Amino acid sequence: MTASLSRAQIASRLDITDPFLMIDTFEEIEPGRRARATLALAPDAWFFGCHLPASQVMPATLQIEGMLQTLVLLIYAAQDHGVNRSYVTSVNVQLAAAGTPGQTVTFEAELSAFRRGIATGEVAAAAGGRTLSRGSFRYASPHLMAMPTGPATPPPPSTP
Incomplete structure (x- = not known):
């Protein structure tokens, strides 16, 4: 499935604005699997x-x-x-090269797992035919985390 988002739509979904918005276009997505975005430098x-x-x-x-x-x-x-957010909890990145003026950086993301509100994925950044960086990340979505089940109140004390 291919879908694209404009810079304004990206800013709205992420609740991030310039100058900190680091994506110009969200070009392609396979929900639950992979996505591609770009940033023109x-x-x-x-x-x-x-x-x-x-x-x-x-x-x-x-x-x-x-x-x-x-x-x-x-x-x-x-x-x-919806209006709930996910928060990064783990970052492991290897840097290989720098982006320079005039290049377009392409970010390729792949979702490895998404269970009980915890998502893990890998992303690579490339420009000019070479890898700039790649990393593994973990996000937590507190509103989706499974809560313990059991009685809401402790059972009454037993009488002998």
Whole structure:
């Protein structure tokens, strides 16, 4: 299944706005399986002027943020979250290269598991035919977590 979201729709679903929104387009999704999003690195992007301005590279933390945003959109497509949110609980990322002005970063996310409100997935970021970074992430959706079952109140004490 292919679906696309505009930048405004992405911002609304994630409840994130500029300058921290790290996805321009959400291009393709197979709910519960995989998704692809992109970010065009405009030469005048705010971070190029303040992060290693002589080198002009996208900060690694913003690569990670784009990866996280792509995966959470996939999670939200797998299970309707309404106004509830998921929160990242684990990040394991390997950085390989930097994004530079004029490139388009493609984020490819794959959902590994989603059970009882806990989602795990992998995301790779690539630009110019090379991998920039890849990582494994875990999200928690507290409103979907299974609650313990049993009596709501303790049983009355037994009488001898």
